[in-house]
Amino acid sequence: MGEYLLEVQDLKTYFKTKAGRVRAVDGVNFAVKPGEKIAIVGESGCGKSVTALSIMRLVAQPPGEYAGGSIYFEGQDLLELPESAMRKVRGGKIGMIFQDPMTCLNPTMTVGKQIAEGLRIHLKLSESEARKRAMALLDQVGIPAVSERIDSYPHQFSGGMRQRVMIAIALACNPKLLIADEPTTALDVTVQAQILELISAVCNEFGTALILITHDLGVVAGVADRVVVMYAGRVVEEAPTEELFKNPRMPYTIGLLESVPRLDDRVHGELKTIEGAPPDLLNPPSGCYFMPRCFFARSICRTRPPLEPLPGNPTHRKACWVDVTDPAEQAYAERRRQRRAEAQRATIEAAASSQAHTS
């Protein structure tokens, strides 16, 4: 354990609904070293936010339940801690930034009070000390005219500024780990660049480890040291950032990388797509969850593949039976992709010609 700050082992978080049990997070494994920046990437519904909330033990019970696994933070299992001890961890040792800065700040409190709140509770600072530190923090996250703005209310700030305040709150007590759940999704691109730069800089400065949760592979490329790709409640691939982008081994990761139009694209043909939609987590398929959408799928994929390191490369793990670098497998996948695309084209052409006849 000594090597890692946080170690999530076989975490299972389920939700009880009228229709049955939703396995939102179903056996997730990953670890974070002190000062390391990792990113968890996936689509909506893949369980990335629930994983973050589970680490903070913020999943409402019921309907949620921690059905298994453990989350070791500095050697302690957070899932075993009593609520009173957990309160010391939240905001003290682990800080969190949420997606929507519009709803996460208390509209009836000045931002200075909101930053000072954590300082007074966790660090037992006096009111004036807490205020002084709050001002220093606001200055650090790039808020101008701090001495006036500290007594402003959240509605007097723009979206980007509110996210800066959130970062100040999350960092107030010098946490060891910062969890940022889609911190820039609600912001404009020019502001997104500012905020990412800021998060990255403060983590370097304070030596804070970072878990960045996002669906945007571009954001990941600039910030993270290591990437964990999630799909349907499981980790499907994990590798150092450069390795993952250069040498993706799981068809889902490959699909994600190929289906995003890139700013530096020179060709404007059709995008490669991942067909279909993620599985229903009430009744997931029995084998590999990605199989119904995968052009590489073979009969072996009806058995669930384990998350295992690549031979000779212990830092790169994947959950897939197929060797996607094999030319024979690639040709097979390409044939299936072509057939699919041709069928779609034919329907549109038929409709266009029948319309031409009628009108």
Place this chain on the structure above:
Amino acid sequence: MADTLVGSKTLLDVRDLKMHFPVTRGIVLQRVVGHVRAVDGVNLAIERGQTMGLVGESGSGKTTIGRTIVRLYKPTSGQILFEDQDLAKLEGESLRLMRRRIQMIFQDPFASLNPRFTIGSLIAEPMHIFNLGTPQEIRERTLELLRVVGLRPEYADRYPHEFSGGQRQRIAVARAISINPELVIADEPVSALDVSVRAQVLNLLQRLQEQFHLTYLFVSHDLSVVRHVSDRIAVMYLGKIVEIADRDELYSAPKHPYTKALLSAIPIPDPQIERKRQRIILSGDLPSPINIPRGCRFHTRCPMAQQICREIEPPLEAKEGHEHYAACHFAEKVTPPTT
């Protein structure tokens, strides 16, 4: 200047369009205390069969332009020439008939489909409104449209809540093309969708454009998506177009510092490129469209701003390159981006 933009193939020609919304104060005796100048003098021409991309941050007025063109708003002033008709002046029956030729796809597929209608009747409704065939013919065409957008015809009798976001956006696309429009205004059509589904809908829109000869006005904040779909791109800032050019030229040789900053802010999913890139971080936020800065609107955030920028608003004029227009005093000093 607008005249030079207009070719013979021009389908839509927007001239000096202004859309101002009043800001009122008081409950009983409401008085107008100012105006939100959402769109403040925009010139834009789209050729038949082309895709015009319209990009900008939230609050730049890009959605308002789209909505004003389909006349969901009555413009404050200016002309919207669609072929030879001025849409800004149409009322009543002629406005209704015009809407047959211009359709819109909205951003949020969870809000744009009436939850009490089956998707079959949602797609058929425009055809019923414009009397395009017998009920039997309309039904057949509905089923065909479902196949075209990649959904099973059996789904026609289901309700919107039974579908995912991507499927709902396909339904919205089917409804928009059901009456065979000429111009489709797509307002952030893929922003609400997940990455893996986004590519499916973008491909669908491109295939439909080829087969049905559609013209698109594609409104989006995402420069990578806009680059993928557009032939020509207009960049908006605070209610005005600051730059307009052919796609590749805009990306390789931007002539406005805002465009350049916007391009440099988009992350590229490649760690090696991403770590080498020079990023221009714009300070601050978009100013309020109620109190637009004097002079060049962008001078408060512009890294190149000089005295003249604070005093004189630069006009949108032709710059070096093919049909390349930019509104900047120092356009020739904007260097190409590093990647």
